[in-house]
Amino acid sequence: MNTENIIMDVLQQLVVSVDGMKQNMNKRFNRVEEGLEKVETRLADVEVRLEKVETRLADVEVRLDKVETRLADVEVRLEKVETRLADVEVRLENVETDLADVKERLGNVESRVEALEKTNGSLGEMFEYTIKLQQEASDKIHDVLQFHAHKITENEKNIFFLKYKLSS
Numbered sequence: 001m002n003t004e005n006i007i008m009d010v011l012q013q014l015v016v017s018v019d020g021m022k023q024n025m026n027k028r029f030n031r032v033e034e035g036l037e038k039v040e041t042r043l044a045d046v047e048v049r050l051e052k053v054e055t056r057l058a059d060v061e062v063r064l065d066k067v068e069t070r071l072a073d074v075e076v077r078l079e080k081v082e083t084r085l086a087d088v089e090v091r092l093e094n095v096e097t098d099l100a101d102v103k104e105r106l107g108n109v110e111s112r113v114e115a116l117e118k119t120n121g122s123l124g125e126m127f128e129y130t131i132k133l134q135q136e137a138s139d140k141i142h143d144v145l146q147f148h149a150h151k152i153t154e155n156e157k158n159i160f161f162l163k164y165k166l167s168s
Helices: 003-136 139-167
Strands: none
Touching: 003 139
């Protein structure tokens, strides 16, 4: 064989080898392209999902802002309620103090009513005696006794009024 044939054989082997490499490379590139397409498809899916997540996140942030605003409103209202509660507690203490004073005054009034009731019995007797004296006395004594009888009647009315007020 001559040198040309050898070169031709080597060239042909190189062409076959290059063709084999070319086919092998094409297959590899095809696989790489298919993989790249799959990655691009997955990336597009991930981007869509990421956009959905970002949208949901924006919605959550809006809702969170609303919740924070409502929470701030609730805190303000709570402070107002606490202030009103403190005011009510002070007023309750004042009412309790006033109630104790009223109870004490009621005890004093009850004591006075008892004293007036005792006096009333005596006044009734005095009234009868006064009427008897009035009938026997002169006009001047009669006028004086009539005045006293009137005062006694007023006292009885006052006693009755006090009893009525206490029973109410």
